[in-house]
Amino acid sequence: MAKDSPKVSLDALIPREAFEVKEQQAQISWNSIDKIQIRNLEKKDFFYPFLRKPDFQRETNEWDAQKICDFIESFLNGDLIPAVILWRSDSGYFFVIDGSHRLSALIAWINDDYGDRQISNNFYDGYITEEQKNAAQEVRKLIKDKIGSYQDYELSTQHLDTIDQKTLERTRNLGFLGIQLQWVGGDASKAADSFFNINQKAAPISQTEMRLLKARKKPNGVAARAIMRSGSGHKYWSEFSKDKQDKIENLAQEIHKLIFEPKLKNPMKTTDIPIVGNISTSQKNEFILEFVNIVNNIEVEKELDLEDDLVGDRTVKFLINCQKLAQRINSIDASSLGLHPLIYFYTYDGRYRVGSFYGVISLILYLEKTQSYNKFIQWRKDFEFIIWQHDDIVPQIVSKSSAVKAREKVRDFYLKIIEKLTQGVDKRNVIKEIIVEKTFGSIKIKSRVNTSDTQNKSFSRETKAAAFIRDALPKIQRCKICGGYLHSHSISIDHKTRKEDGGLGNLDNAQLTHPYCNTTVKN
Known part of the structure; x- marks a missing residue:
């Protein structure tokens, strides 16, 4: 299956604003304005600073690099582009009712900001994810290779006698081309209704x-x-x-x-x-x-x-x-508690389990409510052995509904494991007994997939992850109090002999533990 191209974040390029802003209406017939020209979308123009999205607008991040490039190319070639629908508020802002991606793509091209430059940096207070940066670089490279940057066309106007025919035509087009406009009349309520009606039909929310x-x-x-x-x-x-x-x-x-x-x-x-x-x-x-x-x-x-x-x-x-x-x-x-993510939230081959996350949250909330953390800690080492060896059970429980709706069933599954261990059931037999009781439906123990018979010569991402995890897991440190796995983000240095009992701060008296085990269980 082909990997989906990353979506490009254009959300910063048109600010959001609430509809419910009241000021005196200017006496201008905005309906008579039927086009936005490319210069109107430059930061120094008098139009762009007043362009807004409704504050309830979803994020403008549905287009990938190819779609953005194709749209800009269509604009440059003078192809027919659907009109953008605007509504003017009493505050003087021009709200985009439909066409946010189209306008944002052009604004991104003009400012060379595909989610990673000045406008976006200011909008996100400097916090831009690696995925967003990588997606921006992808679209920037594609545009440079296929159509050229906006700045390239600006420079070409000074060298019309040396540029190729296609660039000349596109540069000429930029002088008069624009995006056609339609206007929504009425108040903020009418504009909001129009927004939801149009967006549900065009691209369902x-x-x-x-x-x-x-x-x-x-x-x-x-x-x-x-x-x-x-x-x-x-x-x-x-x-x-x-x-x-x-x-x-x-x-x-x-x-x-x-x-x-x-x-x-x-x-x-x-x-x-x-x-x-x-x-x-x-x-x-x-x-x-x-x-x-x-x-x-x-x-x-x-x-x-x-x-x-x-x-x-x-x-x-x-x-x-x-x-x-x-x-x-x-x-x-x-x-x-220092729950190691690998044990609690991932499969043996590195796939993420959302259902396990919701189940663990529900488990923690239950342990908090019943003040039964110590019971969990008592059996934690064996509990982790069981959920890791049978990482396919939670997906089976979740498959019967949704991860959110199944969270309490997952929690109960975890509690049942602890109950069985408390009753003295050997950790290797816990799941077998749970399956026989059929409390969680028709779940079964599945053997982990062996890829040794594959005909492919290249390792899949899952096989690479499984190989790494197989060899790395035995090397992970364990808490010296509960025996559970330690994660690097949640390690406490504990006195084997407590300070109040005369323990010294020397190496022989130091041991690695979970913060909770150090501060609560031991005390």
């Missing part, structure tokens, strides 16, 4: 995007948006006080770092991997929204019942809860 749009002023929606971009990008929290804005951005940055760093590279060549593996932008949006909801006990069916957060207090509270949960999973915080 996904269920997750629609949930985020509807939750854009609710604490879970604002918290999710903040985490997605590590506190940068469009600030859905900009109406809160400066103090609340700073708290939201700092919390979001920490949470993002805790769950997405260090960056996972394929094929896997280190066990220093993040809690969350490589997932697409659309998956990431859904993932984070569900994370916020689960941690804060918000059921999907009741999202819309949440009241709007007008001052930011509840958004901050939601983020603090997410921070504590992320710290509990894997961090240097004293509360950290």
